[in-house]
Amino acid sequence: MRLSNVKVTIAGLFSLALVAGCGSEKEESASLKMWVAPNAAQEVFWTAVTSEWNSIPGNKPVEFTTIPATGSSEEAVMSALASGTEPDITTNIFSGFAAQLHGLNQIVDFSKLEGYSELIEQRQMHNIMTSWDYDGAKPVIPIYVNPVMYWWRTDILKENGFDKIPTSYDEIYALSEKFTIPNKQYAVQVAAGKNWWDRWFDFVTFYYAQSDGMQYVENNQATYNNEAGLEVLGFIDKMFANKWANYDFGANDPLTTGELIGAVRGPWDISRYEQQHPEILKTIKLGPIPTKDGASDKKTATFADSKGLVLFKSSEMQDDAWKFINWVYSNPKFDLEWIKATSQPPARGDLTSNPIFSDYYKNNPLAKGFAEYVDVAIPSASTSETVAVQRSMTQMLERLIFTDSEIKNSVDTSVEEVNKLLGK
Amino acid sequence: MIKGLNIKESAQGGLIASTYLGYSLVFWIFPFVWLLILTFSDWQFIGTPSFSGLDNFFNVIQDPLFWKSMKNVFRFLMYYLPMVIFASLFFALGLKKIKYGKSFIALSFLLANVSSGVAYSIVFSKLFSDTGPINDFMNSVFGFTIPWFTNPDFAMFSIAIVITWKFVGYYGLIFYSGLVSIPKEIYDAAELDQTGPVKRLFKITLPLMNAQIIMVVVLAITVAFGIFTEPYLITGGGPLESTTTPMVVMYEAAFQRMEPSWAATMSIFVAIISFTLIWVLRKLFEKNIEIV
Numbered sequence: 001m002r003l004s005n006v007k008v009t010i011a012g013l014f015s016l017a018l019v020a021g022c023g024s025e026k027e028e029s030a031s032l033k034m035w036v037a038p039n040a041a042q043e044v045f046w047t048a049v050t051s052e053w054n055s056i057p058g059n060k061p062v063e064f065t066t067i068p069a070t071g072s073s074e075e076a077v078m079s080a081l082a083s084g085t086e087p088d089i090t091t092n093i094f095s096g097f098a099a100q101l102h103g104l105n106q107i108v109d110f111s112k113l114e115g116y117s118e119l120i121e122q123r124q125m126h127n128i129m130t131s132w133d134y135d136g137a138k139p140v141i142p143i144y145v146n147p148v149m150y151w152w153r154t155d156i157l158k159e160n161g162f163d164k165i166p167t168s169y170d171e172i173y174a175l176s177e178k179f180t181i182p183n184k185q186y187a188v189q190v191a192a193g194k195n196w197w198d199r200w201f202d203f204v205t206f207y208y209a210q211s212d213g214m215q216y217v218e219n220n221q222a223t224y225n226n227e228a229g230l231e232v233l234g235f236i237d238k239m240f241a242n243k244w245a246n247y248d249f250g251a252n253d254p255l256t257t258g259e260l261i262g263a264v265r266g267p268w269d270i271s272r273y274e275q276q277h278p279e280i281l282k283t284i285k286l287g288p289i290p291t292k293d294g295a296s297d298k299k300t301a302t303f304a305d306s307k308g309l310v311l312f313k314s315s316e317m318q319d320d321a322w323k324f325i326n327w328v329y330s331n332p333k334f335d336l337e338w339i340k341a342t343s344q345p346p347a348r349g350d351l352t353s354n355p356i357f358s359d360y361y362k363n364n365p366l367a368k369g370f371a372e373y374v375d376v377a378i379p380s381a382s383t384s385e386t387v388a389v390q391r392s393m394t395q396m397l398e399r400l401i402f403t404d405s406e407i408k409n410s411v412d413t414s415v416e417e418v419n420k421l422l423g424k
Numbered sequence: 425m426i427k428g429l430n431i432k433e434s435a436q437g438g439l440i441a442s443t444y445l446g447y448s449l450v451f452w453i454f455p456f457v458w459l460l461i462l463t464f465s466d467w468q469f470i471g472t473p474s475f476s477g478l479d480n481f482f483n484v485i486q487d488p489l490f491w492k493s494m495k496n497v498f499r500f501l502m503y504y505l506p507m508v509i510f511a512s513l514f515f516a517l518g519l520k521k522i523k524y525g526k527s528f529i530a531l532s533f534l535l536a537n538v539s540s541g542v543a544y545s546i547v548f549s550k551l552f553s554d555t556g557p558i559n560d561f562m563n564s565v566f567g568f569t570i571p572w573f574t575n576p577d578f579a580m581f582s583i584a585i586v587i588t589w590k591f592v593g594y595y596g597l598i599f600y601s602g603l604v605s606i607p608k609e610i611y612d613a614a615e616l617d618q619t620g621p622v623k624r625l626f627k628i629t630l631p632l633m634n635a636q637i638i639m640v641v642v643l644a645i646t647v648a649f650g651i652f653t654e655p656y657l658i659t660g661g662g663p664l665e666s667t668t669t670p671m672v673v674m675y676e677a678a679f680q681r682m683e684p685s686w687a688a689t690m691s692i693f694v695a696i697i698s699f700t701l702i703w704v705l706r707k708l709f710e711k712n713i714e715i716v
Contacts, residue, residue: 075679082469100682104470183554183569194573194660196680247663248574250553259555387680398663402576 031061032321033087037073037307038066041271042091045341049328060320067092074100081106081312088315089325091143092307095132095379096386101310102134103384108311111138113322119330124349131379132308140308141325142347144338147302147370147377148205150188150287151255151265153280165287166262168294169235176244179261183246188290189254189263190236190245191397196390200380201264203393205303206232208378209289213301217381217389222418224393225411231292233407237400247401256280262287266305267370270343286369304377306347332356345371385421392417462688469684480689490690493670494697496580500669501648503584508591508644509637515596520603530600533593541653548586549573549658573659576666583667586654587647595640602636603629634711641709642702649698670694 036046043066050062065087068076073092080086093101101107110116116138120129125142132140152165160179166172176187192201203224207216211228223229239245254260256277273281288300311321328334335346336356343364351357351371361368380386396414399405463480465473484490515533519526536544551558552572559569572582606629614624630637652671655661661668670690678687 072679078469078679078682104468106470183559183563194662196660198660246554248554248571250550250556252550252553252555254555385681387676391676394660394662395664398576402574402663 031063032089032315032317032324034062034064035067035076035087035090035092036064037092038069039342041342045338048337049334053324053327060317060324062324073097077101081314084314086312086314088317088321089309089311091309093140093310094305094307094386095140095382096384098132098140098308098310099134099382099386100384102137102139106313107139108313108315108318108322109137109139110141110311110322115322115326119326122330123347125347127349127375128347131304131306131382134382140310141329142306142308142379144307144342144344145347145374145377145379146266146268146305146344147373148201148264148266148289148305149302149370149373150262150289151269152262152285152287153255153258153260153283154285155283156258156261160261165285166294167288167290167300169238169290169292171294172235172262172290173238173242173244175261176239176242180244182243185259186244186246186254187261188239188245189249189260190239191247191401192264194247194394196387196394199390199393199397200303200305202236203232203397204380204390205264205289206235206291208301208303210291211301213376213378215378215381217383217418217422220383220422222389222415222422225408225415229411230407233396233400233411235290235292236397237407240401264289267344267367268305268342270364270366281366284366286366288373299373299376301376301378302373304374304379306377306379308347336360339367343367345374347374349375383422385418388421389418392421459688459691462685463692465685467685468682473685476685480685483686484690484693489665489668489673490670490693492665493668493673496665496667496669497648499580499666500584500587500651501645503581504587504648505641505644507584508588508595509640511588511592512595512599512640515592516599516603519596519600530593530597533596535593536590537594539590542657544586544590545654545657548654552582574663576662576664579659579663579667583651583654583659586658587651591644591647595643598636598640599633602633606632631711632713634709634713638706638710641705645698645702645705649694 034046034050036042046064050064053059054061067073067090068080073090074097077086077090077093077097098107120126128142128145129138132138132142150165154165156179157163157165157175160175162175166175172188179185179187190202190206192198204216207224207228208214210232211226214223214226214228216222216224216229236245240247249259252259255263255265256273270281273284288295289302291300309325311318311325315321332348332354333356335348338344338346339357339360345351345367348354351374352361352368357371361371381389383389392414395417396410399410399413400407461473464475464477466476466479467473519530522529550556553559554569554571554574558572563569571578573579610628610632611624614628619627649669650671651669652675655667655669656672656675659667661672674687674690674694677690678684
């Protein structure tokens, strides 16, 4: 009987321990914890960087893991914050999510830390940092800036009598008229997909190009019902109305199957094509994002898929964390390692002028093409309502594609919807 | 002596039950209580929830996306119920006729049910895309294509086809168990009365399978309120929000808009509506069939 009582007590304690285990107490740690994007190339980079840092005597060791597998990085970070299991530093933070974290007072303002100005100066990041300003605070160190560009299959362009890359809407209309066979092949992809994040690669990209880099949400107000927004929607509308565009290419990459001649792609696609489609990559030429009047001497603005790192206020080792961050990003050697590992342009303003990168870009002309556009590549609007804004943009596009909605009505409805939301 | 034995038995019983009680406490009662707290508070994953009264309830009711997703559930059921019941019944009737390899065929169909939602969603989006093999075939044979996932009127129907494929083996086996439990004598008697096969189906088979049919319909309703992977991955909830389901809305609210309190409140509404629907259905159609 006594034994049974002991067993019952143990079981009870076990149950209690299970419940207590869900508590949010953080253990003090002897090393800095860091999360990085779940991406093999980035893991290779951080393995080398942290090994070097950890081998220097006196440095607080840094341990990195990939962001835990969930629906998204944002979900993983928020779950960790809720349960008190967040690391000291995390990478892979986009501007909209940074706005949310800043609004929740969870991340450190780097601009108040010693050595910040020198770091920005040294990396020539002043222009880049204007897109990462949150009410005067700078709580994110952007790591990379991936300008998206138009990739063109020059082999198919030539077959259709186009020696020059199309850059204006009229040139794309002409190419589409010649090349399109509905449900089989299309000249360009003007709608990137059905999900909210696809708007970064169609409407937002076209809008930045047409408006010369104007924001679509400014001072908590949607602004894309202006002339540039109407021009872009007019272009998309005409492409679909003439059956020159398709909304659904399935899960294939239509550029590799010859279903498309031109589409928006990013620097991350270079390594994918190198491994999977090396022959097609040889035919690819970069072009600016098409606009109404086409390319001029001035570089056309584009969307930047840009991610940065943040330092959590809950970190008990903020000084050591900042020391580590400063050490990594003040040495261009690591930026070169980064490009070699990921093909993604690091967030710095001297990529094409700094001699340390010249050999790499000489041997990688496609990567150089992207690097040249870093200074005109603008990240997503710094709003905490990114999902709702881009969901509304999706509805705006779909009203044009699937109904007889007027362009002006469609954009006004979306802007009104977004303003109502942002005004809450 | 007997008293001592009872205490020992109780202790052992308590020990066995404690694991389940511990499990329930952690994985059921705690989330449920937390859900209730969230519905009456404002919380963004961090810090202490602040009391907000009935604000979340009013906000959910006033949100057009909530109503749209509810409407989509009923649109889905309108396609899914007849399709899955007919296909499963057909599968069960076929399985009953087969003499050899029954287990193999049943398992083959059941495989769809245990497949990864992400994997088959990618496969279906390739198969049914505007430029995919199904449309290629239709174009070359019939001269037209179907915008499976890109037409607001078609997209939910296409999602229903995918979910039917997933559940036909599972529901079919439930129907099969009902079919084999109907005594052969009843069919023999019907044959003596010269009852035709259609009349036999509607007057004998289906009425005697009432329990299985109700079970399948109840399961189908729970599926309808819970679909997420397929619309999220294949259509992104579109076009024109025609495939936005309650789960997609709640997921986006909680983890992308960072409004878990709003999502928790919506989940209460969804639970009430689905339970009510099931309760009404059982009240109206469930019959106590006894074969004596």
